[in-house]
Every structure is written in C-alpha cells, then in structure tokens.
Amino acid sequence: MEENRFNITGVVVGIEDVDIKSPFFKIRTFKIRFSDTDFTGKAVDRIIKFAAYNDEIAMLDHVMLDDVVQVHFYLDGRDVIKDDKVFNFTNLIMKRIDIINSVSRTTQESREALITKEGLVYDNSKEEATIEDLMGIPKTEEVKVTTKSNEFSDLPF
Numbered sequence: 001m002e003e004n005r006f007n008i009t010g011v012v013v014g015i016e017d018v019d020i021k022s023p024f025f026k027i028r029t030f031k032i033r034f035s036d037t038d039f040t041g042k043a044v045d046r047i048i049k050f051a052a053y054n055d056e057i058a059m060l061d062h063v064m065l066d067d068v069v070q071v072h073f074y075l076d077g078r079d080v081i082k083d084d085k086v087f088n089f090t091n092l093i094m095k096r097i098d099i100i101n102s103v104s105r106t107t108q109e110s111r112e113a114l115i116t117k118e119g120l121v122y123d124n125s126k127e128e129a130t131i132e133d134l135m136g137i138p139k140t141e142e143v144k145v146t147t148k149s150n151e152f153s154d155l156p157f
Contacts, residue, residue: 027052
C-alpha cells in the first residue's frame with residue numbers, strides 16, 4: 001500500500017549543508033519552487049522545503065540550484081508537548097530525486113557528475129560521498145610504508 005507516497009516537479013532554489021545530529025542521524029534540507037493555482041484559479045509560485053535523511057543525502061550531491069527536479073517523497077508528522085502546549089511538526093521526507101533538466105548541465109554525463117566545491121567531478125565509479133566530503137574537509141594523503149624485500153626473509157612465516 002503506497003498511500004503516503006507523492007511526487008512533485010519544481011526548480012531547486014536552495015540546498016542546505018548536511019547537519020549531523022548524531023553518529024547515526026544526519027539531515028540535509030532543500031527547497032523547490034513550483035507553480036500552482038490558488039482557490040480563485042490564479043497562478044501562484046509556491047516554495048516548499050524537503051528533508052533528506054542519512055543514505056538519501058548522497059542523492060543531493062548531483063543536484064544544483066536551478067535544476068528542474070522531480071522529488072519523490074512521503075509525509076511525516078508528530079506532536080510534541082512542551083509547557084502544556086501541543087505543537088505539531090509536519091515534514092516532507094525525500095526518498096528519491098530525479099534531475100529532469102538543468103540549465104547549467106545539458107548532458108546526461110554532466111547531470112550525473114558529482115558536485116564539489118572545486119566544480120563538477122566526472123566519475124563513473126559512483127563512489128558514495130563521505131561525511132568529510134559533504135562537510136568540505138580536505139582529504140589527507142595516505143602514507144605508504146615500504147620495507148626492503150629481504151628485511152624479513154629470516155622469519156619462519
């Protein structure tokens with residue numbers, strides 16, 4: 001039963017940085033703009049915010065501002081009681097995002113490129129971004145240890 005599954009098409013107008021809440025939970029929000037009609041039939045622009053959690057955050061690495069995207073999402077909500085008052089929180093949770101069109105990236109290869117602070121990275125290995133990548137922390141070089149080939153030749157194993 002997929003009653004709480006929706007999709008919407010719009011233009012990306014904002015993408016926030018990853019917010020790491022704990023070692024087990026991270027969130028990244030983004031906004032899209034789309035056209036709709038109000039109750040009088042007048043066309044209006046709407047802007048809504050989505051949240052991507054944990055593994056789904058990597059899908060946003062390929063999304064840029066002004067991309068036309070289709071967002072597949074579900075609704076989530078809960079009541080929180082504070083000072084004898086009930087507050088309701090409703091969230092739109094992204095499960096998948098597809099790039100429909102991109103003003104700045106006109107080929108499929110450029111739409112699938114990883115977006116970094118240095119620009120687009122065309123890598124077909126589809127390596128998942130690490131937390132350090134998402135936070136913009138530069139990678140440290142690996143230290144290679146080499147030994148002389150006969151240095152341990154007298155060992156029995």
